[in-house]
Amino acid sequence: MKIAVCVKQVPDATVHKKIDPATKRLDRFGEAALNPTDLNAVEEALRIKEAAGGEVVLVSLGPEKAVESLRKALAMGADRAVLVADEGAAGSDLLGTSRALAGALERVEADLVLFGQASSDGDGAVLWAAVADRLRRPLISQAASLEVGDGTITGKRQTEHGYDVISAPLPAVVAVSDAINEPRYPSLKGIMGAKTKPQETISLGDVGVDAGAAGEAGAKTTVLELGPPPSRGDSVKIEDDGSAAQKILDYVVERRLL
């Protein structure tokens, strides 16, 4: 079974993120890491491979230096990586990103495409559904557990109201929730081995995407303006001297919240 895992390089969690006022895009300089919840998708792919055999291929769209971040997932045990790196892809919105990823995934010809939960750099939980539509494959999202059967995959989707068990024939697209597993740490052997694993860097042209269909040119959403968020106003801090409950009640009543 061939499993493709879509992963993304994001600014490291410890870095103070900012938006470049000139381009109105997220400033992507500085330390970078793999999107933390993508590791859950990598882990799930490795578990499926360990049980059923096959290959785990990382698929990513990003700058050329993203290969460094991909190496961490290779060290965890993924077999190879395909990175679509193209200056023409900078500034892509959901349409361009999903088009490029779908193109790369078609090249990989995976039986199962896995995504992690929403990325930590501001991308909403929307990419997989767009990719599934472009690939014309069934979709299971927000999967808290997965079971691979004979030519099928069954996932337990977490929703606002409970759980839905959803089954789909392969090939399929699945987005896993971060509750699905605990990603493993790469072993020393894995880290050493990652450097020699195949890493392919390809262009938008290689995945059949025209220059005008990705990047800013292909985007149908725009960023108009950046401003400060609405302010919270003054805050009050008190220490409980036995009357805190009464003070909370007074505060809430005064603001007509009761």
Next chain:
Amino acid sequence: MKFLVFLEHHGDALEKGGLGALGKAAALGEAVGVVLGEGASALAPGAGAFGASKVFASEDPALAPPLPQPRVDALAALVVQESPDAVLFGASVLSADVAAGLAARLEAGLNWDLTDLEVRDGELVGKRPALGDTVMVDVGWTDAPRLALVRSGALDPVESGGGAEVESFEFETSDFSTLATLVEQTQEESTGPSIEDADVIVAGGRGLGAPDKFTLLEELANALGGAVAATRAVVDAGWYPYATQVGQTGKTVSPKLYIAAGISGAIQHKVGMQGSGTIVAINKDPNAPIFDFCDLGVVGDLHEIVPKLTELVRAQRGS
């Protein structure tokens, strides 16, 4: 400006998120609703009271399970038929998948996590807080149809009275849309409002100390007519159901009052609740980060304060 608003429903009620978006659409232009799936025809007229001038409904069997892909087929057909300027969704697990699938299908721009919408110089503009709500970004679209997902709880439904004309419509399902099937559905037991719908949320974190201490919060929420929420840490520990998880990998909520008990206020939690109207925090650690973004911070033991507060609220409400 003509809006098509996807009105998700659960059981016999339309979801608040879709109705909130509908009210905003009605304020900005013509609001047309769409209800899909079992019970759609019976629920559709009710959307009139929240601003819809017309509601499309379909109970096509492909729409019976709450799965996104047949809904993309239905909405794509309706967009072609009705040519709306914009299509709005209240955010949910289902709606996000429908909106994104529709964006790819129609090659339409999608903006998400919007807390508000306005029309400026004849153009639709979305408001999107970014980077942990430290920046407010105004976003736009290059052309129609403009797709938008509205953050849950950001827009309140507005009851304006009025009826809506209901119309059925036809669409074809794509060959791949019905491959995924619903095998089983488990509803989580809940009493009172869901956290997306509640005006008051009482949330608990690790500071509760033990799972059974959630009873304290349930009693307070009950007295306030609110819902109980939890942090990722306690949901992962199995203390409370995932459906109540607020934060980066859970729900984003914005009730009028959010009471955080025993929650330190990690950034992952903050992004899910900082849009709340008034935030009251109770924590015994005076240096807890939550004290930096609450309105009223109380340094003290929640195990003493919460039960007292419950009694006081009950007395206040009883009087």
